[in-house]
Amino acid sequence: MTELTAAQRHAVLQTVAAERLEGWQPTGDDLTDLDALAVGTVTHEDYIERHRSAASTRAVPRRRRLALPRPYLVTGTSVLRNNFGFRDQTQLRDVEYAATAARLIQAHLQQAPTPRQVDAEYIFGLHGRVFGDVFGWAGQQRIVDITKNGDGFAPVGAIGRYLREVEIAVAATDWHRADRGRLAYALATVYATYNHAHPFREGNGRTGTLLLHQLVSSTGFLLDLSGIDAAEWVAASRDSAPFRRTGAPSPRPMIPVLRRALVDRSDGRMV
Structure with a gap:
């Protein structure tokens, strides 16, 4: 196996971190596959x-069919x-x-956009690139209101307004000169607003999280999410939500x- 460069190692580490925040528990074979992808041997x-x-070979339990299309x-x-x-949730996941x-x-190894390129349209395109292999509707705004663990996100009609607030937060930050405190505040503002949208x-x-990495690429820092516990991330995301959905x-x-x-970055270390 070809040894990973620092950039490739960072890409794999941060990819795994992002997926673990969503519940993935990769096997050793999964990690080997990602290394091979990063260096281009597969x-x-x-x-x-x-x-x-591999997912197709999973045994699919019989489940009660839902009567109404959704x-x-x-x-x-x-x-x-x-x-x-796939018609089974485990296979799909x-x-x-x-x-x-x-x-x-792939996204981590490509050149990131400048902050002035980041707007709502860019965010839709980012989702389309990451999820386009899986969902035909990747990159498209949702058309239903959703909740998660009892918490409601922005109504469909308010999504555009919150994404405009994300654009404003990105444009208002001097990413090239931000110190750690200012950068943490800017990233938290972007993510909290985007997450509620x-x-x-x-x-x-x-x-x-990919958007945050790309914004940080214009700064003197790197973002390392590998040490963030999923429960802590979820709790902070939930607590950032407004008291009212709007x-x-x-x-x-x-x-x-x-x-x-x-x-x-000045310590010479690529996480």
Whole structure:
């Protein structure tokens, strides 16, 4: 196995960190596959097919069919419509983690946009690139209101307003000169606002953390999420939500988490 460069190692480490925040528990083989992708010893197509085939061999338990069709769901199931034709949630999650991890690595290894290129349209495109292998509706704004663990996100009609607030927060920050404190505040503001907008039916977290990495690339720091516990991240995200669904999110709960994840580039270390 070819040894990873510092940039490739960083891409794999931060990809795994982002997926773990969403519940992935990668095996040793999964990590080996990601290393191979990063150095280019396996093609993207072969990687996807291997994981699709492995997911297809899983035993699928019989479940009670849902009577009514619902937006985004495979008819008769509670499984999101997907490009692999899976009707079982476990099968879909296995291949979704693998497929999006591959795209996240690619994104980390490509040149990041300048902050002035980041707007709502860019965010939709980012989601489309990360989730396009899995969902036909990747990169499209959700058309249903959603809740998670009892917490409601912005109503569909308010998504555009919150994404405009994200644009304003990005434009208001001098990313090239921000110190650690200012940078943690700016990142927390962007993420809290974006997370409440929750513009996509699925994949908001991974798209959001990738966006943070890309914004940090214009600074004197790196973002290392590998030491962030998933429960801590979820709690900070939840606590940043406004008291009312149409109110203003608070960046305060996210600030200490993101401040701790910032690594000064000047120490010569690529996390």
